[in-house]
Amino acid sequence: MPQFDIATFSEQIFWLFVIFAILYFLMSRIALPKVGEVLERRQKTIEDNLGKARALKDETDAAIAKYEAALAEAREAAQADIREASEKAAAEQAKKTEAMVKKLSKKTSDAEKAIADAKADAMTGVAEAASEIAREATDKLIGVKVQAKTADKAVSAIVGE
Amino acid sequence: MAGPLEQFEIKPLAELSVAGIDISFTNSALWMVIAAVLVTGFMTLSMRRGALVPGRWQGSAEVMYEFVANMLKDNVGSAGRKYFPFVFTLFMFVLFGNLLGMIPHSFTFTSHIAVTFAMALVIFLGVTVIGFMRHGTHYLRMFFPEGAPIATAIILIPIEIISYFSRPFSLAIRLFANMTVGHIMLKVIGGFVGLIGILGVLPFALLTGITVLEFGIAALQAYVYTILTCIYLHDAIHMH
Numbered sequence: 001m002p003q004f005d006i007a008t009f010s011e012q013i014f015w016l017f018v019i020f021a022i023l024y025f026l027m028s029r030i031a032l033p034k035v036g037e038v039l040e041r042r043q044k045t046i047e048d049n050l051g052k053a054r055a056l057k058d059e060t061d062a063a064i065a066k067y068e069a070a071l072a073e074a075r076e077a078a079q080a081d082i083r084e085a086s087e088k089a090a091a092e093q094a095k096k097t098e099a100m101v102k103k104l105s106k107k108t109s110d111a112e113k114a115i116a117d118a119k120a121d122a123m124t125g126v127a128e129a130a131s132e133i134a135r136e137a138t139d140k141l142i143g144v145k146v147q148a149k150t151a152d153k154a155v156s157a158i159v160g161e
Numbered sequence: 162m163a164g165p166l167e168q169f170e171i172k173p174l175a176e177l178s179v180a181g182i183d184i185s186f187t188n189s190a191l192w193m194v195i196a197a198v199l200v201t202g203f204m205t206l207s208m209r210r211g212a213l214v215p216g217r218w219q220g221s222a223e224v225m226y227e228f229v230a231n232m233l234k235d236n237v238g239s240a241g242r243k244y245f246p247f248v249f250t251l252f253m254f255v256l257f258g259n260l261l262g263m264i265p266h267s268f269t270f271t272s273h274i275a276v277t278f279a280m281a282l283v284i285f286l287g288v289t290v291i292g293f294m295r296h297g298t299h300y301l302r303m304f305f306p307e308g309a310p311i312a313t314a315i316i317l318i319p320i321e322i323i324s325y326f327s328r329p330f331s332l333a334i335r336l337f338a339n340m341t342v343g344h345i346m347l348k349v350i351g352g353f354v355g356l357i358g359i360l361g362v363l364p365f366a367l368l369t370g371i372t373v374l375e376f377g378i379a380a381l382q383a384y385v386y387t388i389l390t391c392i393y394l395h396d397a398i399h400m401h
Contacts, residue, residue, distance in 0.1 A: 008171040009275040015190035023197040028246030031204035
């Protein structure tokens with residue numbers, strides 16, 4: 001078997017060491033640092049991009065939160081405005097209603113007073129007329145002149161005032 | 162018809178000798194050079210652009226890098242990072258040696274015990290030196306683990322010593338034997354194909370299957386050689 005031919009050992013081992021040493025040098029100094037550098041750069045790029053994406057996402061989230069806060073604030077302000085306006089309107093309405101009620105009640109009382117006055121006037125007129133008529137009638141029928149005072153008294157007794 | 166062992170013959174291409182020692186450049190050395198050139202070409206040309214999004218070649222080179230890096234990290238931990246260039250060179254050298262051997266009429270330098278044993282011995286000595294440098298004489302504890310009852314020392318220590326010193330042999334013989342046997346098998350079965358006429362399709366089919374298997378073994382043995390190196394390195398750095 002050629003593997004056990006000791007005469008070939010020295011040449012095999014010599015070239016093995018020489019070629020292995022050269023290959024080791026080429027790998028450790030040139031090839032492997034390059035691969036390591038490329039892998040590291042890729043890792044770094046991926047991490048950078050992830051970091052960038054995360055930062056952008058944070059920014060977006062912040063913007064959304066800000067927008068939502070602004071929206072809520074605006075909604076609140078609008079609601080406050082609406083509340084204020086409706087309160088004002090209600091107050092005005094109440095004032096107007098009160099004024100109107102006052103006016104109407106004044107009118108009513110005025111009218112009632114006018115009616116009462118008119119009624120009193122009318123009653124006075126009726127009584128006077130009745131006493132006049134009664135005196136005339138008494139005079140014409142029985143020829144007795146009745147004092148106005150007495151007639152008035154009689155009339156008011158009948159009317160029951 | 163060439164015998165099945167002829168493929169392992171060392172043929173000098175240029176006779177050289179220094180101080181009486183034969184260092185002729187042989188077919189073995191030629192295929193080592195081819196392997197080294199291919200590994201270097203593969204690892205540098207494919208990474209030339211250093212693209213952020215790797216292409217097919219760059220992806221392959223990165224896969225090899227990360228494969229060995231992970232093997233080292235899983236078996237040795239972060240303390241093994243220093244030895245990554247060596248382990249990577251070892252893996253690629255053995256892997257390419259094994260795979261180039263699958264080319265018909267090529268030469269498989271990893272099928273020679275001189276080569277596998279020389280590498281195994283360097284690994285063994287290196288690991289032992291690392292062990293003593295990190296732990297001093299405490300490294301001798303390797304032969305008698307902490308917590309073992311003192312009475313077991315008489316059995317345990319010889320066993321541990323034998324197992325420790327058999328490491329380079331098991332490393333070297335495993336690779337050499339796998340490569341040699343595989344190639345002999347291919348050659349012998351290949352010989353039958355032409356000999357038995359039309360029935361030759363049967364050994365041919367078998368040969369096809371075994372060729373696939375041998376490619377698997379070529380990769381697997383490179384992996385085993387490297388992972389055992391990692392395990393020895395782990396023992397040297399972390400003890401048991």
